[in-house]
Amino acid sequence: MIAIIDYGAGNLFSVKNALDYLGYDNKITNSKQDIMAAEKMILPGVGSFPAAMKMLRESGLEELIKEEANKKPLLGICLGMQMLFDISYEFEETKGLSLIPGEIRLIESKEVKIPHMGWNSLIKEKDCALSKGVNEGDMVYYVHSYQAYTSMDYISLYTKYGGVIPGLVFHNNIYGTQFHPEKSGEVGLRILKNFGELK
């Protein structure tokens, strides 16, 4: 079972619909038992970083997720991906889950519109288990104003928008997508399927 972690933020049903469509057993849950029993975890999220981290902390799931992330695959989506990093500067300095080294700051560019919203193309930095079958130039759907600043070591796919926007990041069994795979057509479904097939 894939646990879609429900800590009070965001529309979790679109992630659930995509997993249902692909045929993967999944459950929207905030129960510690469910999360511990799950084979994999997805951390979704929309909204602001401080509010989301606060909800995660108050639901008592922060430590559990960090612990379980040592044992099984975790995929963070959009804000859920940003929460995998050390720290964010959205509104105020807020500590993240520190599962991947890096920080979250506003997209730094004067030439592009913020938020970065719409379909944009992917550039492959290096393969990881989730990028299998994804080709350079494939497009995915982004909606965000803040982005991860991290080492290229952790970047599998990125998009050029102003500077480099990390699209798919990974570190051991931890994965994150800045874009919404559940809203990115066939390419997004491919990435979710790759996650579903992870052992």
Place this chain on the structure above:
Amino acid sequence: MLAKRIIACLDIRDGQLVKGVNFEGIREIGDPVEYAIKYNNEGADEITFLDINADSKSRNKMYDLLYKACKNIFVPLTVGGGVSSVDDVKELLRAGADKVSIGSAAVKNPKFISDAASIFGEQSVVIAIDAKRISDERYEVFINGGRVNTGLELVDWAKKVEKFGAGEILLTSMDTDGTKNGFDIPMLQAVCDAVNIPVIASGGCGNVDDFVDVFEQTSADAALAASIFHYGDLTIEQVKHELSKKNIPVRIQHKDGAVDGPI
């Protein structure tokens, strides 16, 4: 580079797909979910459902429809029609919409835009504007399905909705809508020049060249069409293919890209 988006629009009345011409005369076409799935598979970048009745009965059918559509559609979904309160927005987002389109209610109470944007994020608020040319230099904004002239000047109103926190503008020209003579290039460019948020062109496309023209001659970010797709005059694939040949950045869905369940 961001792709120019092609949006398939489905006008809904009592849960049925319908098509109106020039804001008058309505015809039933079929099951909106089937059509929406077809457009998703053809590579539509977004799907928009507009409830043209939007009374409580029609709204309940819209929730059902949205619930079904979401199970098979994996691109952003926008829903509009009679959205007039923060609760309406909340319910539609909860039912599976990614964005909500607001028209008349924004004119009646512009603060509604900022209320919705501050709770749900600007990206989820699309402001729909129906406008008509009044004189050479002047376009005015209409509401209530094109029946009431507000007297508001189009560009002033567009700037105002941006200031209030709109994420996007869906601009329909009442002069070109239903004519199949092409998008309203001057009206669109007037609004594109005035705002920094994405503008969606709507009303008037009759063939593939109209899509090329709107992206070559204006800075619109997306183009929306309805009947031209419903009646099979043109597929979304054909539009994307033609735009791509003209070096307009679009998302091409690969034929071999179909993804099934677990291996």
